[in-house]
Amino acid sequence: MDESTPPPPPAELSPPPVPSTVPSGSPTDFLKGVVGKRVVVRLTSGVDYRGVLSCLDGYMNIALEQTEEHVNGVVTNRYGDAFIRGNNVLYISAAEAI
């Protein structure tokens, strides 16, 4: 029923502009930007820790505040503070805008 709408413009060959919400920079820049923010830390075991990232070091040892431990999507533990040894970390995901 939208016959009156004009056809879309021809596809451009140039790449689409990067949305401004996508962070750019190095992994280190990402980690610096995410300190003090809510994050999800996934360990190689599959366990997730959700909390506020206090700080981290070169080994990727992590200090988290207001931490919730999630196993299979279920909260299994809560910690006021938690130190996570870096070798167990699979990824750190920003859980809020950075």
Next chain:
Amino acid sequence: MDTSSAIQEPFDLIRLSLSERVFVKLRGDRELSGILHAYDGHMNLILSDVEETILIVDQADGAGEGQPTVNMAKRKMDMLFVRGDGVILVSPPSR
């Protein structure tokens, strides 16, 4: 009290927990609760008055199917050296 301002690196969290009871999560479904006496950069730990909790999960045959039965074994130790590479998480007492 605001401890977050005193923490510049993750090990500060451990340093502030010296002489306090800490919770330690270890590889192999083991957990410890004990008084932290010493640590180093490997996260080797010296704990006293330790209770170890071992979770023994008997997976009913067929992964995912059926409820796995979880048994808990506990034991106590007066003094314990924990090798750092087994440590997953250390949590200080909540203030």
